[in-house]
Amino acid sequence: MANVQIIVGSVLGASEYVADALAEKLRECQHEVDIHLEPDANEIARHDHWIICSSTHGAGDFPDNIQRFATQLNQLKLDPLPFCVIALGDSSYDTFCEAGNKLHQLMLKSGAKPQTDVFEIDVLQHPIPEDVAVEWLAQHHPLMVDKNP
């Protein structure tokens, strides 16, 4: 059993639905999960797994609710915290999933250890992104892969 912190960046709620679905799946596998809708990096436990789940808005911008968290990451040392990023976006934008990819880079810069590549979900192809996110989690996240031999 592990503790998982899910950090959400969302404007319209889609990433929040994804976070809820991931939490449900993780809890089924006996993991403890907290969801952060107004994430403050200084308040989130650092010995746990972090899953960052964020959309992109504006032209490649962070959702407002995760802007502070992104700024905080610039000043943090998170080695050896395990993390992964699930990025929601719309492939009709040139800046497809840019916020999620920037968050991945900021986490790398802080010394945190990626458990997977960024998982980009194109909402044009996947109108119910939580379904594909849960499927991906079960197949790729080390906490889940171990449970699905």
Ligand SMILES: Cc1cc2nc3c(=O)[nH]c(=O)nc-3n(C[C@H](O)[C@H](O)[C@H](O)COP(=O)(O)O)c2cc1C
């Ligand atoms: C005003 C606006 C700007 C957007 N800009 C981008 C963008 O630059 N890149 C991208 O990949 N998706 C962009 N999107 C698509 C959103 O990321 C996508 O709809 C996502 O599912 C929203 O998730 P949320 O409900 O968690 O905010 C934009 C959507 C809107 C409404």
